[in-house]
Structure formats: structure tokens, C-alpha cells
Amino acid sequence: MKTLRTLLVDDNRPFLILARHLLEDCAEIDVVGEAHDGHEAVRMAESLRPDLIIMDLAMPGMGGLQATRLIKAQDRPPVIVIASHYDDPAHREFVAQVGAEGFVNKQYYETEVIAFVREMVKRAG
Amino acid sequence: MAESRVLVIDADAERAEGLRTVLEFVDYRPVIVENCAALDRSQHKPRDWGAVVVGKAEPKSLGAFIDWLRKDRLHPPLLVLQPYYEAVLEASALDRSACLQLDTPVRYTQLSDLLRRASLVGLQQATEVSRLVGPTGNSPAIRRVRRMIEQVAAFDTTVLITGESGTGKEVVARAIHERSGRSGHPFVAVNCGAIPHELLESELFGHEKGAFTGAITARKGRFEMADGGTLFLDEIGDMPLSMQVKILRVLQERTYERVGANRSSHCDVRIIAATHRNLEDAIVKGSFREDLYYRLNVFPIETPPLRERLEDLPLLIEDLIHALECSGHGRVRLSADAVHALRAYHWPGNVRELSNLIERLAVLHPGEAVGLDNLPQRYRAKPPQQAVAASAVTELRREASTGAIAEGGPPPPRDDEPSVRVPASIGGSELPPEGVNLKDHIENIELNLIKQALQQAGGIVAHAAKLLNTRRTTLVEKLRKYGLTSRDDGE
Numbered sequence: 001m002k003t004l005r006t007l008l009v010d011d012n013r014p015f016l017i018l019a020r021h022l023l024e025d026c027a028e029i030d031v032v033g034e035a036h037d038g039h040e041a042v043r044m045a046e047s048l049r050p051d052l053i054i055m056d057l058a059m060p061g062m063g064g065l066q067a068t069r070l071i072k073a074q075d076r077p078p079v080i081v082i083a084s085h086y087d088d089p090a091h092r093e094f095v096a097q098v099g100a101e102g103f104v105n106k107q108y109y110e111t112e113v114i115a116f117v118r119e120m121v122k123r124a125g
Numbered sequence: 126m127a128e129s130r131v132l133v134i135d136a137d138a139e140r141a142e143g144l145r146t147v148l149e150f151v152d153y154r155p156v157i158v159e160n161c162a163a164l165d166r167s168q169h170k171p172r173d174w175g176a177v178v179v180g181k182a183e184p185k186s187l188g189a190f191i192d193w194l195r196k197d198r199l200h201p202p203l204l205v206l207q208p209y210y211e212a213v214l215e216a217s218a219l220d221r222s223a224c225l226q227l228d229t230p231v232r233y234t235q236l237s238d239l240l241r242r243a244s245l246v247g248l249q250q251a252t253e254v255s256r257l258v259g260p261t262g263n264s265p266a267i268r269r270v271r272r273m274i275e276q277v278a279a280f281d282t283t284v285l286i287t288g289e290s291g292t293g294k295e296v297v298a299r300a301i302h303e304r305s306g307r308s309g310h311p312f313v314a315v316n317c318g319a320i321p322h323e324l325l326e327s328e329l330f331g332h333e334k335g336a337f338t339g340a341i342t343a344r345k346g347r348f349e350m351a352d353g354g355t356l357f358l359d360e361i362g363d364m365p366l367s368m369q370v371k372i373l374r375v376l377q378e379r380t381y382e383r384v385g386a387n388r389s390s391h392c393d394v395r396i397i398a399a400t401h402r403n404l405e406d407a408i409v410k411g412s413f414r415e416d417l418y419y420r421l422n423v424f425p426i427e428t429p430p431l432r433e434r435l436e437d438l439p440l441l442i443e444d445l446i447h448a449l450e451c452s453g454h455g456r457v458r459l460s461a462d463a464v465h466a467l468r469a470y471h472w473p474g475n476v477r478e479l480s481n482l483i484e485r486l487a488v489l490h491p492g493e494a495v496g497l498d499n500l501p502q503r504y505r506a507k508p509p510q511q512a513v514a515a516s517a518v519t520e521l522r523r524e525a526s527t528g529a530i531a532e533g534g535p536p537p538p539r540d541d542e543p544s545v546r547v548p549a550s551i552g553g554s555e556l557p558p559e560g561v562n563l564k565d566h567i568e569n570i571e572l573n574l575i576k577q578a579l580q581q582a583g584g585i586v587a588h589a590a591k592l593l594n595t596r597r598t599t600l601v602e603k604l605r606k607y608g609l610t611s612r613d614d615g616e
Binding site: 012039042043063072092093094 | 129130152154170172173174175241244245247248249251252315316318319320321324327328478481482484485488489501502503560562
């Protein structure tokens, strides 16, 4: 089974600890790094070359939208899933427009991330 | 798990504590200060907070705080408690979209809704970082688009903008709005392809309280938000048929209903629609209504792909760098060899791709000169020693379409000219250590071979197709894809 080298991005450090814990049992996810804002995410996406980034939408400084645009401009960009506190059509619209492949509601983080990842692995064959 | 930080400035300690409780309840991280002086601004940036709630505050120090805040064009919005709202709005001269009124006593539903709107304001600002006022450029293709904008702007005519993804269809729509009599009213954009189909109707037309599960309050739709102004329906080709019929009705009768409403609302909006799809093909396939197509296609404008107007590239780069600088990014400069490499690229993602690249460079190399080596691999696939040759794509297009080189243009590509953008290290099969973008690489090889075949065939597509052992129609399709025109395509 394919594992996805994954970068987690969130300005809220306790959330990152929780996210690692929540995703621990998902064998498809191998967390290879953590970034705490959009800038750091752009640099780490370039240096780590992950397969997948799960990134918070709202972060001080550079948020998830701008970071997604910049990461998608690199060579062989990773798949990006944006985790948002708000789940409504307008938020989904912004996320889809920058080229992120996934949108998860932060309230259902674990369930929705794992569902997305399993579907991604299945499609990759 | 707590979300974005919210700053609360209020001299009324009891009320501030109440706000803390409510904010924590809706999962925010509140930071409470009783006056602006209590906040060490040297330790913060305006964007540290998702929103700033303002209560009772000493006007002078609040003024200084707001001045500091607005130095960042992407500052968070203010949520001002009702008794102080008008005074703060007037003193700060902030736009109403950046200064929202919060009723007292504070209610959970309104606070939650305003924070949601504050989040959207932040996202909107983030998308405007590198937005061009445009359309930028002096190429014949873009001059033609500008002329059409001038022709149609003053009238309420429905406009259909077509063109590949990333060619700046929204820029054209905004330009029409800005030059129209509706410019003092809102321009509201909606991407029909980016909103889940089942949510599109309530997003466009709004809904009444209780219209469906989760509709805890009534909400305006985009048509209502755009009242008096312009509604830009982007990616209309992705709209489901069930919604197409409703849009047709709005265009015919100028009325619509909110989801769950019993009465119709009148609508005074100008509609501009856009799509990257071929709607005529979609009609044949049955995925787009013919009657809607004719209603929309009153004044068609086609935005040209970037590869067909590469002469605009330096001006576009300059404007993008300037726009980013105005948004607080450092000034980035591109070396001549980097610009040459970009001119030789075929830009499948068009101006949007260029904009994202320049934004990336400005963020990663603020205040620096960016050389060829700083560009992602796909842009520098052309070996540096060949970079001085001007865009072979443009040259070939000129040569093939006119049979001669335009006056003052660069010399024609010679038969022995090295291949375009095919990395020397690859030679077709060897993978370089940094890897390749497979799709782009295959396209590079294909483009190069097509170019050679056309040269050998004297620009005659049928002969070039034989050399490539492909059907003429297939080659014509590919020529269109790469923005190449041929001698025998009747142009």
C-alpha cells in the first residue's frame, strides 16, 4: 500500500499535536514535517517534496490560500487539502479557485482527511 | 480546538469578559486589552488577528491603532460595538466592508456570522494580492479586447467572455463594470464550478430562515448582493442544467426567488458570464441549454492566451511586481536570462500561472534579482545558451501565418536552430536528477517536433501531418492548442 509523505501546516501548535495523534492510525499517512505558517509551508514544500499537504486556511501572515497558490507554482507540486473552521459555499469557492484538491471541515478533521486520503490512494491505484 | 485569534479592545472590563466567553464558545482565541496603549505593537503585526472587536476606547489612541492597522492593506476587519460604530466609522474613514457593526448586547448568532464574514474579507484580500487592474499589454490581441470593453461598458448588455483558464476573464469583467454606470455599486463574482452543485441555488438566490437544515438565519444570495451592480457568473459552463433554467428566467423576467420564499424578488443586475469551455460543443452534448447560450452570448469577448501575446510579458511582469509591492511584498527583479526563458515558455496556465510564479518569486526572493536558476525547472528547460533566441513560438506563428516575418521582428528561426525548451540533458529519455514535469516535457517534445515538421513542410499542415504520421485534423487541433497558426488554415 502506498503511503503519502505528508506535511501538516497550522499556526496552532496544540492543534498540530492533536492532528498527528488523530492521523496516527491512518497507515496511508506518513507525517514528514510540520509548518506553522504559509511562508514556512512554501519553503518546506520545496525542500521536503511531500506528496500531500494538509493546511489550515486562516493563519497569521501568509494564510492557506496564498500558500497554496505559491506551492502550486513549484515543480511537481503536492496535493493540497485545506482545513477550514468555516464550511460554507463561499469558503469552499475560495479554496477551489486557488487549485487545492481538497477541503475539509476542521470539526470533522480526522474523518474527512482520512476519507480524502483513502480515496486518493485508491485512485492512484 | 480554538481557531483564529481575535483582539478585543474594550474599557468596559465586564463586557470584555462576556465577549471572551462568547468567543471561546465559538472556538476563537480572544486576546483582551482594556485600551490600545496596553498593546505592544512592536510585538505584533496587523495580520496576527482574524478580526478586531472594538468597544469603548479612547478616540486618539484608537485612531493611532487603526492607522497602524491600515498600514497593512490586508489588515483584519473591525467589528465595532453598536454605540461606538458611527463614530469609529467616521473617524477611521474605513470602508464599510472593513468596519462591521456588532449589536449590543452581543448575540452569538450575529457575532458568529460577522466572524465568518471577517474570514471571507480576509480571503478576498488574499486573492487580491496580485490582482491586476488591466487588461495589461499593448499586443494587438489585448488592444482588441480593450476596444470591446470600451464599446460595451456603458450599456447594460449581457456579455459572454470566453477563453482558456487563467487568461483574465474576471479582469475583463471588472474592467467592464468599472467603466459602466454601475461602477458605484457592487461587483460580485461567483465561480459556478467551485461551489458544490447542491449549494449553488441558495448561494446565488439566498435563502429564508429554515429553508433547509442548517439555514438558521435568512441569508442574501449573490444576486441580491450585486443589486444595482454587476454579477459575474464565472465558469457558467460548469453550471448544472437545473440551475441554468433558473438563470435563464432571471435574464428573461428579471425576477428570482430566495430558496424557501413564497414571493419573487426583482433583480437589477448586469450579468457578465464567462467560461473556458466551448459552449457550442456543450449544447451538442446536451450539457448546456441553447436558449441560455443565446441569451448570454449577446456581446462575446474572447480573451487571448498568453502564448499568443508574449510581447506583453515584460509589461505584465512589471505590473505584477508593482501590484505585489503595493501589497507589502518586497520588490523582486528578474534577470534578462530569466525573462528570456519565460518568453520561450508556452504558458498553459496563462496570466494566472505567470501571476502565481511572480508572487512566489517575490515571496521567496524579496528585494533580490531572480536569475534563471531560481525559476522552477519547467520554465528553464531551455538551455541557457539558447535563451537569447526570442520566442520561437511567436516567430513561427508570425512566419506561418503571414509567410513572412513582421516588420521589425526578430529573424526567422533557422533550420539548425536548437530545439525549443527541450532540456539538453534529457535527450528524450534520460531523467535529470531534479526530475521533470512529465506532462510539460511531453508537450515540449511534441511542440518541437510539430515546429520542425511545419518548417520542413513549408507551413502546409497536410504535409506536416504526413511527416508526423498523424491526421490533418489532429494536427490542426494541436496547432490550436499551442497557439500556432499555419499557412493553409485560411487566416
